[in-house]
Amino acid sequence: MMTVLKAxxxxxxxxxxxxxxxxxxxxxxxxxxxxxxxxxxSGKSTLALALLAYARRGVRIAGGAVRVAGTDMLELDxxxxxxxxxxxxxxxxxxxxxxxxxxxxxxTLLTEGLAGSxxxxxxxxxxxxxxxxxxxxxxxxxxxxxxxxGGQQQRIAIAMAVIAxxxxxxxxxxxxxxxxxTRAKVLDLIRQLCVSDNLTAIYVSHDLAVIxxxxxxxxxxxxxxxxxxxxxxxxxxxxxxxxxxxxLDAVPSLQARxxxxxxxxxxxxxxxxxxGCIFSDRCDYTVEACNTRPxxxxxxxxxxxxxxxxxxxxxxxxxxxxxxxxxxxxxAPAVLQADGVDAFYGHRQIxxxxxxKVEPGRCLAVxxxxxSGKSTLxxxxxxxxxxxxxQLSLDGKPMPLxxxxxxxxxxxxxxxxxxxxxxSLNPRRxxxxxxxxxxxxxxxxxxxxxxxxxxxxxxxxxISPDLATRYPAELSGGQRQRVAxxxxxVAKPAVLLCDEVTSSLDVSVQASVIExxxxxxxxxxxxxxxxxxxxVVRNIADTxxxxxxxxxxxxxxxxxxxxxxxxxxxxxxxxxTLQLPTDATGFDMPAIAPRQSATGSR
Numbered sequence: 280m281m282t283v284l285k286a287x288x289x290x291x292x293x294x295x296x297x298x299x300x301x302x303x304x305x306x307x308x309x310x311x312x313x314x315x316x317x318x319x320x321s322g323k324s325t326l327a328l329a330l331l332a333y334a335r336r337g338v339r340i341a342g343g344a345v346r347v348a349g350t351d352m353l354e355l356d357x358x359x360x361x362x363x364x365x366x367x368x369x370x371x372x373x374x375x376x377x378x379x380x381x382x383x384x385x386x387t388l389l390t391e392g393l394a395g396s397x398x399x400x401x402x403x404x405x406x407x408x409x410x411x412x413x414x415x416x417x418x419x420x421x422x423x424x425x426x427x428x429g430g431q432q433q434r435i436a437i438a439m440a441v442i443a444x445x446x447x448x449x450x451x452x453x454x455x456x457x458x459x460x461t462r463a464k465v466l467d468l469i470r471q472l473c474v475s476d477n478l479t480a481i482y483v484s485h486d487l488a489v490i491x492x493x494x495x496x497x498x499x500x501x502x503x504x505x506x507x508x509x510x511x512x513x514x515x516x517x518x519x520x521x522x523x524x525x526x527l528d529a530v531p532s533l534q535a536r537x538x539x540x541x542x543x544x545x546x547x548x549x550x551x552x553x554x555g556c557i558f559s560d561r562c563d564y565t566v567e568a569c570n571t572r573p574x575x576x577x578x579x580x581x582x583x584x585x586x587x588x589x590x591x592x593x594x595x596x597x598x599x600x601x602x603x604x605x606x607x608x609x610x611a612p613a614v615l616q617a618d619g620v621d622a623f624y625g626h627r628q629i630x631x632x633x634x635x636k637v638e639p640g641r642c643l644a645v646x647x648x649x650x651s652g653k654s655t656l657x658x659x660x661x662x663x664x665x666x667x668x669x670q671l672s673l674d675g676k677p678m679p680l681x682x683x684x685x686x687x688x689x690x691x692x693x694x695x696x697x698x699x700x701x702x703s704l705n706p707r708r709x710x711x712x713x714x715x716x717x718x719x720x721x722x723x724x725x726x727x728x729x730x731x732x733x734x735x736x737x738x739x740x741x742i743s744p745d746l747a748t749r750y751p752a753e754l755s756g757g758q759r760q761r762v763a764x765x766x767x768x769v770a771k772p773a774v775l776l777c778d779e780v781t782s783s784l785d786v787s788v789q790a791s792v793i794e795x796x797x798x799x800x801x802x803x804x805x806x807x808x809x810x811x812x813x814x815v816v817r818n819i820a821d822t823x824x825x826x827x828x829x830x831x832x833x834x835x836x837x838x839x840x841x842x843x844x845x846x847x848x849x850x851x852x853x854x855x856t857l858q859l860p861t862d863a864t865g866f867d868m869p870a871i872a873p874r875q876s877a878t879g880s881r
Contacts, residue, residue: 280308283446283479289343291329297550299325299338300503310477314494316487318785319756320546322503323483327449330481331370332360348446365392369440373452375432379424385435386420389442407438411468429649430461434468441472449481454489456782458648458811463855466493485785487530488857491515499523502547502557509581516860519578519588521562529790531818533858539818541791545755564590612675614639614805615774620669622659629655630829637774642806644820644837646813652829653809657778661695694767698779700759703766704751710762711747717769736765740795757788774805781815793819813856817841825849
């Protein structure tokens with residue numbers, strides 16, 4: 280097999296010399312896919328950009344070599360790089376909406392920079408549109424990016440990357456935020472391109488189930504270093520580094536409700552890594568030998584940077600996680616109930632006769648694809664959608680449909696947590712000041728009691744009260760989401776409305792947020808949890824309502840719905856939900872079979 284990518288000793292540093300990624304080596308043959316995994320801050324995206332010979336402002340590629348199909352990327356001048364970044368290696372960003380010029384038509388976006396006559400370029404554009412499963416007619420070529428769905432935008436971004444027939448494509452979290460059905464289609468497309476065009480790919484993700492379903496090889500990054508690297512089946516089914524094992528233990532399972540294990544602590548910031556093993560301050564296996572930095576060595580056909588790889592637990596049917604029984608049905612009446620809710624945008628109806636209830640101490644999950652009406656429903660319940668009809672009740676009493684008509688008690692007892700915590704946290708206010716603002720409707724918070732209430736709320740969500748003086752930008756994404764939850768809790772709500780609160784978090788932070796929310800349920804809070812991730816639903820929800828095109832098509836106890844769905848739409852969602860390997864040889868794969876590599880592990 281022809282080697283397409285050969286990166287050796289790649290090091291990227293800040294201007295002060297602090298390493299961001301250190302001595303990274305990768306090798307990929309034609310038609311293979313390498314998954315790059317790790318928590319946020321592990322150096323995944325920095326590595327991906329370095330393979331393009333690109334470094335952000337204030338950062339430089341300090342050493343190493345990157346050869347793609349014989350081209351030495353780090354030795355090219357500006358003109359050579361511009362040409363190579365289209366014809367040799369291409370890049371697909373996480374957010375296609377931000378990467379696609381909104382002023383240009385799809386035809387222009389696709390043909391810009393292509394050689395040949397106008398007719399030849401249009402013919403090539405139509406060919407690639409058909410290949411990525413999009414229309415190739417004249418009307419579609421004249422559309423603008425804003426006229427496409429998120430999944431269509433991602434397909435256009437992939438089409439733009441492969442239209443010049445590069446040898447290597449680098450995909451940086453291309454399916455993050457997509458619903459399960461759209462994600463499955465995009466992953467199938469990537470796999471098909473790798474098979475049909477012998478395309479070689481680097482796939483960056485924090486989603487281990489995605490990597491298990493798309494990659495031939497896996498590189499696990501932590502603190503800018505490679506800590507484990509090898510064949511996907513070996514690395515994910517038989518992890519030999521404690522960090523890889525910890526990542527797997529944080530992933531929720533669709534099969535049973537389990538105790539998720541967040542990784543304690545956080546990824547070290549640049550320049551703050553321990554002097555010995557970079558993972559030692561978060562590891563369960565640390566001994567004195569870990570004070571010396573370990574080398575990357577071959578263990579059982581896998582490269583591992585650990586002095587005690589033999590102690591890491593073998594993959595045993597999704598590890599030893601504890602299967603929790605479902606919470607019993609509430610004996611108390613519903614705290615929040617919706618009956619016959621219809622919602623409109625102008626004259627267009629979005630929700631149709633939706634009825635559901637949230638019980639104290641129980642979680643109702645609302646699931647469905649993008650555009651199914653999930654977020655509109657949650658906005659109707661919190662009173663932020665004006666064009667709505669039907670009936671809402673709180674504690675068994677009628678409640679006005681819009682927040683402006685509700686009394687202080689109703690506004691206080693329902694609290695909304697946004698997908699993006701930055702939407703609820705003022706960047707110019709300290710964390711403490713944001714929480715104080717949420718205390719406005721609590722009379723007992725006066726007389727100097729506010730500091731104690733804020734400290735209690737922060738401690739409840741696992742945040743040190745010492746961080747109350749910091750600004751949101753000074754916290755990690757997981758910390759900001761926890762602060763957003765604390766902000767909701769200081770109002771002493773009866774119901775939390777959580778809108779995709781874990782969708783953009785890496786697996787460890789997601790696990791910690793899920794465990795936090797489960798503990799709040801144990802305190803008696805009711806919860807409505809909007810998501811497209813059915814594995815998360817299985818691990819937090821008691822009941823589930825499945826929305827399709829604004830209608831509830833299936834509703835019931837979560838275990839029953841997810842184990843034996845009756846509606847074809849629910850069955851389709853489950854079929855498209857990706858899962859981790861079940862053992863060393865059995866994998867839950869989509870319809871396209873994984874390719875067999877001729878090269879063995881790296």
